[in-house]
Amino acid sequence: MTASLAKAGFGYRRGLADLGNGSFAWVQPDGSWGWSNAGLITDGDQSLLVDTLFDLKLTREMLNAMRDAAPLAATKIGTLVNTHHNGDHCYGNELVHGAEIVASVHAAEEMKHEQPSVLANFMKAAPGLGLTGEYLKHCFGAFEFNGITPMLPTTTFSGHLSRKVGNKAVELIEVGPAHTGGDVLVHVPADRTVFTGDILFVEGTPIMWAGPVGNWIEACERIVALDCETIVPGHGPVTDKRGVRAVQNYLRYIHDEARKRFDAGLSARDAAHDIALGDYDSWGDAERIAVNVATLYREFAGDTSAPNAAELFGVMGEIWKKRRG
Numbered sequence: 001m002t003a004s005l006a007k008a009g010f011g012y013r014r015g016l017a018d019l020g021n022g023s024f025a026w027v028q029p030d031g032s033w034g035w036s037n038a039g040l041i042t043d044g045d046q047s048l049l050v051d052t053l054f055d056l057k058l059t060r061e062m063l064n065a066m067r068d069a070a071p072l073a074a075t076k077i078g079t080l081v082n083t084h085h086n087g088d089h090c091y092g093n094e095l096v097h098g099a100e101i102v103a104s105v106h107a108a109e110e111m112k113h114e115q116p117s118v119l120a121n122f123m124k125a126a127p128g129l130g131l132t133g134e135y136l137k138h139c140f141g142a143f144e145f146n147g148i149t150p151m152l153p154t155t156t157f158s159g160h161l162s163r164k165v166g167n168k169a170v171e172l173i174e175v176g177p178a179h180t181g182g183d184v185l186v187h188v189p190a191d192r193t194v195f196t197g198d199i200l201f202v203e204g205t206p207i208m209w210a211g212p213v214g215n216w217i218e219a220c221e222r223i224v225a226l227d228c229e230t231i232v233p234g235h236g237p238v239t240d241k242r243g244v245r246a247v248q249n250y251l252r253y254i255h256d257e258a259r260k261r262f263d264a265g266l267s268a269r270d271a272a273h274d275i276a277l278g279d280y281d282s283w284g285d286a287e288r289i290a291v292n293v294a295t296l297y298r299e300f301a302g303d304t305s306a307p308n309a310a311e312l313f314g315v316m317g318e319i320w321k322k323r324r325g
């Protein structure tokens with residue numbers, strides 16, 4: 001897969017990308033672990049922020065850039081939407097003072113259980129964890145998890161919620177469980193723009209913690225059906241509908257490959273090592289196949305238990321090491 005999925009006219013540079021009509025994306029190459037994107041929708045003196053970042057320093061820098069670009073609207077952000085509960089989309093919430101914080105009911109519930117202190121402790125333990133520790137450092141070593149005060153949503157919803165930013169309608173569409181239990185899309189019809197959270201990883205490997213995979217494939221279909229031409233993924237360059245189809249095709253491919261190995265009696269770990277990634281081999285963080293296969297296997301077996309993150313970081317570490325040679 002060598003063709004770029006970046007939307008024409010957009011490079012892939014760190015910082016604020018002007019999407020036109022008062023909307024912006026904050027983009028963080030290379031889109032790997034924790035390097036998430038966010039968005040700002042403005043009209044007149046009103047604004048809505050889509051997601052904060054993984055730590056306070058990164059979030060502060062983003063908010064300053066947004067205030068410089070849209071001083072009238074971004075000095076006081078009225079609404080913050082968290083697309084899902086992962087820390088790289090909500091650990092900076094405390095810096096958006098006085099805003100209504102909106103998330104799906106499911107995402108809000110999951111946020112209570114993914115505290116920054118858990119990651120801080122994980123990182124403290126990493127030096128004693130061998131290869132898994134080395135891999136954790138590779139994934140999360142660049143971020144500061146100490147000193148974060150989690151700010152939970154003040155408004156939750158299921159299904160669909162509308163907000164107004166000036167005269168612009170903003171439509172929040174729950175599509176989870178897929179990447180996580182509570183994934184939400186943010187559609188701005190007047191801008192023909194969608195902020196997808198981690199329903200899209202562009203030119204990076206999607207990671208499916210929750211599933212079922214059919215929900216995620218359907219979520220891609222819903223994005224394609226929206227009237228939009230600019231699509232801001234949770235990670236990776238600003239894209240268009242080609243980026244959505246690429247993620248959908250990846251999910252279909254790994255579903256089929258995992259199913260064959262499940263039926264043949266391979267373990268999830270062996271299947272993750274065994275699957276050839278073909279067209280998707282050049283995408284970043286290919287070792288996430290370990291989480292994806294484990295989630296698919298639980299789905300195939302009718303097992304509704306939560307993923308074992310500690311074990312899965314171990315398997316991802318093995319594949320990461322093997323791929324580096």
Ligand SMILES: [Zn+2]
Nearest residue numbers: 036088198234
């Ligand atoms: Zn993310």
